[in-house]
Amino acid sequence: MFDFPYFISMLPDIWKAFTETLIMIGISLSISLIIGLPLGVLLFVTDKGLFWENRFVKSIFGFAVNIIRSIPFIILLVALFPLTKLLVGSTIGPVAASVSLSVAAIPYFARLVESSLRDIDKGVIEATIAVGATPWMIITDVLIPEAKSTIIRGITLTVISLVAYSAMAGTIGGGGIGDLAIRFGYYRYDDTIMISTVVILIIFVQLIQLIGEQIAKSIDKR
Amino acid sequence: MLEFQNITKIYESKKKQIVGVDNVSLTINKGDIFGIVGYSGAGKSSLLRCVNLLERPTSGKILVDGIDLTKLSGSKLRIARLKIGMIFQHFYLISQKTVGENIAFALRAAKTPKNKIPTKVTELLEMVGLTDKRDVYPGQLSGGQKQRVGIARALANNPSILLCDEATSALDPKTTLSILKLLKEINQRLGITIVLITHEMDVVKEICNRMAIMQDGRVIEEGEVYDIFAEPKEPLTKEFINSVVSFEIPNEILKEVNGQVIKILFKGDVAGEGVISDTMQRFDVKGNFLHGTIEYIQERPLGIFIMELQGETAAVNEAKHYMEQRGALVEVIEHV
Ligand SMILES: Nc1ncnc2c1ncn2[C@@H]1O[C@H](COP(=O)(O)OP(=O)(O)OP(=O)(O)O)[C@@H](O)[C@H]1O
Numbered sequence A: 001m002f003d004f005p006y007f008i009s010m011l012p013d014i015w016k017a018f019t020e021t022l023i024m025i026g027i028s029l030s031i032s033l034i035i036g037l038p039l040g041v042l043l044f045v046t047d048k049g050l051f052w053e054n055r056f057v058k059s060i061f062g063f064a065v066n067i068i069r070s071i072p073f074i075i076l077l078v079a080l081f082p083l084t085k086l087l088v089g090s091t092i093g094p095v096a097a098s099v100s101l102s103v104a105a106i107p108y109f110a111r112l113v114e115s116s117l118r119d120i121d122k123g124v125i126e127a128t129i130a131v132g133a134t135p136w137m138i139i140t141d142v143l144i145p146e147a148k149s150t151i152i153r154g155i156t157l158t159v160i161s162l163v164a165y166s167a168m169a170g171t172i173g174g175g176g177i178g179d180l181a182i183r184f185g186y187y188r189y190d191d192t193i194m195i196s197t198v199v200i201l202i203i204f205v206q207l208i209q210l211i212g213e214q215i216a217k218s219i220d221k222r
Numbered sequence B: 001m002l003e004f005q006n007i008t009k010i011y012e013s014k015k016k017q018i019v020g021v022d023n024v025s026l027t028i029n030k031g032d033i034f035g036i037v038g039y040s041g042a043g044k045s046s047l048l049r050c051v052n053l054l055e056r057p058t059s060g061k062i063l064v065d066g067i068d069l070t071k072l073s074g075s076k077l078r079i080a081r082l083k084i085g086m087i088f089q090h091f092y093l094i095s096q097k098t099v100g101e102n103i104a105f106a107l108r109a110a111k112t113p114k115n116k117i118p119t120k121v122t123e124l125l126e127m128v129g130l131t132d133k134r135d136v137y138p139g140q141l142s143g144g145q146k147q148r149v150g151i152a153r154a155l156a157n158n159p160s161i162l163l164c165d166e167a168t169s170a171l172d173p174k175t176t177l178s179i180l181k182l183l184k185e186i187n188q189r190l191g192i193t194i195v196l197i198t199h200e201m202d203v204v205k206e207i208c209n210r211m212a213i214m215q216d217g218r219v220i221e222e223g224e225v226y227d228i229f230a231e232p233k234e235p236l237t238k239e240f241i242n243s244v245v246s247f248e249i250p251n252e253i254l255k256e257v258n259g260q261v262i263k264i265l266f267k268g269d270v271a272g273e274g275v276i277s278d279t280m281q282r283f284d285v286k287g288n289f290l291h292g293t294i295e296y297i298q299e300r301p302l303g304i305f306i307m308e309l310q311g312e313t314a315a316v317n318e319a320k321h322y323m324e325q326r327g328a329l330v331e332v333i334e335h336v
């Protein structure tokens, strides 16, 4: 079963795989935050009854988001190989994998942002409209701060999904923990590596969950 | 001056149209504290929200000092809104900003120079009596305190009109009184016109000088609060008045009455008791008081008495006529 000396000898490989996973998650999370946050806000404020109500914009972006979200990630991964090649010049390695991870995570995070904003009491938004605030002030000073802690929880969820997706991406050239698990655990029946990767992933996800929740709680002033 | 001209608001829902406001025209003068009362669903909020165009009227005009707000949009409308403050039943403060930041937000909306904001916030906090709460978050305040922050925010940009949508309905009676007192102070000190909607007649009696009663989207009666309290015309108005000045005479007592039951009303400074005792002396009638009170509305006394008059029909009629000549309003409630 678990061969401890062997585990120690494999530590450098495990560490390398883990850093690759971190790179994938880091890049794709950053991109999905940068694009997904404004996209989520846009989906919300173009909604019926809001200050930038716009059915056209709302349905175009809403449709695009739904399309991407309805494609299983493994298929999206392969389908985006040409785009990855164009952007990164290769389809191998964690940076390449980040392209499709980002494409998958952007709409996911955008929807989470949109639903966080939907939880804000409409009256609060209206009160600030009545005060004469500009739409930009309402977005930066009301919507984002009021939804801040649910958005943080959304980031946590996005990271956790990215962990799962990155493992999948790993199996077809992305590297990282998923790749390690498949190569050793699956093809070579290597229990030690299998158990190690599972444990690492569990600890990692728990940690993210814990930190995310802690931050979300500590910044909430309600 | 705030004028509603033929305001109609129709809500389009999936299947049917709902008429929220039905052709309302009202004039609210500068410095008024104008109360709009009505039961739930009467269209009070809809009408009030048309003033700052939170709700765009389906037709009609909203004139503020002669300018039609319904013609404005975008930044022009935003600028007009700076001069119309609004407070709400549920306060609607930004929960993630401190009291000071909530007020500063309104000042920033008006592009107040950054270095002027802190002093302005201090002044506003002083006005509403919350100087020590500047760095506290709304979640740590009581309802009354939250409403004070709402008032400070609404007054930040020196508005000429303050709209209050059930501003005291979520508060206990004592806190309600303190908020009403603050509103009255603001009205007198700053000359701000206040339009408030409520379903509590007490609130109107406490601070309003003029009022309107709404039913099914229409204004069914309007005028000076004192006059409406003295002589309500519509049944609904009477119902509302009865909720604060009630003259229910128990049936047991009515059963034993064998004369005519009348309600006598003395407006203003007419000394009611004197008139009644003169009447009793002059005419061959006997009077029994069943109920009596002097209400102070807008600091003007309104004497209301209910009594039974016994005697010959002719004498009773003469007595009533005499009281009317002396300035009383006499109404027969029950013939026996
Ligand atoms: N956004 C809306 N969409 C559809 N119908 C609405 C909307 N707002 C109000 N109405 C309808 O318009 C009518 C008047 O509502 P309004 O809220 O103005 O009444 P109100 O007098 O303020 O009542 P309350 O005392 O309960 O606040 C009601 O029949 C209500 O259902």
Ligand SMILES: [Mg+2]
Binding pocket: B044, B045, B046, B166
């Ligand atoms: Mg209402």
